[in-house]
Amino acid sequence: MDDRGRLPSIGPLIWYRDPQAAIAWLQAAFGFELRLVVEGDDGGVIHSELTFGDGYIMVVGPPREKAVSPAAWGGRSTQSVHVQLKAGLDEHCERARAAGAHVVREPATQPYGDRVYTCTDLEDHPWSFGQTVKVMSDGEVEQATGHRVTTKETTHG
Amino acid sequence: MADWRGALMSAACYQDPKAAIRFLEAAFGFELFMLIEDGEGGLVHSEMRFGDAVVMIGNEWSDDHKSPKSIGGKNTQTVHIQITTDLDAHCERARAAGGEILMEPETQFYGDRTYRCRDPEGHIWTVGQTVAEVSREEAEAATGLKITGWV
Numbered sequence: 001m002d003d004r005g006r007l008p009s010i011g012p013l014i015w016y017r018d019p020q021a022a023i024a025w026l027q028a029a030f031g032f033e034l035r036l037v038v039e040g041d042d043g044g045v046i047h048s049e050l051t052f053g054d055g056y057i058m059v060v061g062p063p064r065e066k067a068v069s070p071a072a073w074g075g076r077s078t079q080s081v082h083v084q085l086k087a088g089l090d091e092h093c094e095r096a097r098a099a100g101a102h103v104v105r106e107p108a109t110q111p112y113g114d115r116v117y118t119c120t121d122l123e124d125h126p127w128s129f130g131q132t133v134k135v136m137s138d139g140e141v142e143q144a145t146g147h148r149v150t151t152k153e154t155t156h157g
Numbered sequence: 158m159a160d161w162r163g164a165l166m167s168a169a170c171y172q173d174p175k176a177a178i179r180f181l182e183a184a185f186g187f188e189l190f191m192l193i194e195d196g197e198g199g200l201v202h203s204e205m206r207f208g209d210a211v212v213m214i215g216n217e218w219s220d221d222h223k224s225p226k227s228i229g230g231k232n233t234q235t236v237h238i239q240i241t242t243d244l245d246a247h248c249e250r251a252r253a254a255g256g257e258i259l260m261e262p263e264t265q266f267y268g269d270r271t272y273r274c275r276d277p278e279g280h281i282w283t284v285g286q287t288v289a290e291v292s293r294e295e296a297e298a299a300t301g302l303k304i305t306g307w308v
Contacts, residue, residue, distance in 0.1 A: 010210030012167040013235045013283070036306040046302060047267075055165025058237065066281060068231040070221075078225050078280065079169045079234035082213065084162065125233065126221070128168075145193075147201050152190045 007049070011056045012081050016123050017069045019045035019061035025122050026050060026059065029099035030083070030092070052083060070124035080126040089131040093117045101127075109133055111144035166204075167236045168213035171278050172224045174200045177214050180277055181205055184254035185238065185247075185284075187212065212236060225279030235281045244286040248272045256282075266299045267291055 016022040020043065026032040032050040040046050048059045063069055070077045085092060090107050097103050101119040104126070109115045113134035120126050138149040171177040181187040187205040195201050203214045217223050225232055240247060245262050251274045252258050259281065260273040268291035274282050293307035 007239070008163050008165075008210045009208035009239050010167065010212060011237045011239075012165070013237050015233060034306065037304070038307075039303045039305075041301070049306075053164030055163045057165065066225075066230055066232050066279075067235075068233055070233050073228065073231060073233065076221050076223050076228055077170075077233040078223060078228070078231065079167055079236070080222070081234070082166050082168055084164055084166075141193075146196065148194045148196075150192045150194075152188075 007056050008054060011058060013058040013060060014125055015063040015067040015069055016059060016061040017071060019059050022059050022122060023048060025099065029096045029101050057081065075124045077126050080128060082128045082130065085129060085131045087131065089115050089129060092129055112136060112141045162211050163209060166211045166213060168215055169280055170215055170217050170222045170224050172217060172226055174203065174214045174216050177278065178203060180254060184251040184256050230279045232281050235283060238282060238284045240284060240286050244270045244284060247284055264288060267296050
């Protein structure tokens with residue numbers, strides 16, 4: 001499928017009651033870029049791809065079968081998306097808030113060295129955004145959090 | 158955060174995240190590379206790698222973050238896995254590990270062969286492999302759909 005090979009091997013697919021509104025909102029609030037939309041006859045979105053840096057999401061809807069938007073399900077979600085920024089986390093939060101995101105946790109530097117904020121979008125899907133502000137070793141993270149950290153070297157490592 | 162990771166990753170909620178990690182290793186070949194546990198051995202955070210991508214496997218850490226198993230099997234998001242070879246063998250491996258195959262491998266109009274699988278707590282995973290190059294015109298003609306951005 002066209003230049004699919006440039007996308008990473010895993011991507012989140014997110015269900016919305018109004019996928020067209022979501023596509024517009026995600027561009028305005030978070031800075032996603034739309035690269036592909038496949039529309040059905042009924043105004044629904046069968047498939048779409050929005051990119052952010054080297055990552056992508058698929059926005060589809062309205063929900064069918066076992067799928068549901070959190071907006072129709074008491075605000076509950078079974079998955080969320082984490083986006084890692086290289087810079088500008090606080091400004092990103094303000095942009096999202098201005099677009100109508102509900103900021104759940106304000107930007108704060110975490111004991112593991114990332115600055116993070118979380119928010120919900122126009123249909124209550126949860127998002128988290130992070131930016132590394134201090135590179136820490138596993139030992140330093142263990143000391144700061146009291147948790148046990150096990151990491152395995154990977155070929156990317 | 159390790160800098161080889163991409164900008165974006167899914168985080169999925171499970172009642173029993175450690176069992177989920179074992180399933181995802183067996184079914185899809187995901188590799189656990191980070192596990193953070195509290196003093197009682199409870200999972201706080203974990204990350205699994207597949208190719209160039211990462212998924213986070215967590216627990217039900219708030220009233221609004223639930224396993225599909227806790228909310229009638231519903232899914233608000235799913236994860237798509239794109240592979241480059243042997244989709245049918247991938248499906249058989251997932252089935253053998255206990256995945257419920259909701260849609261058997263089938264070649265779609267857009268040139269990808271795909272299958273759909275439900276894991277033991279009800280998360281739905283889709284897996285695809287490109288097997289044919291299809292143009293936008295061909296895809297529109299085959300389906301009657303309107304496609305924007307397929308170059």
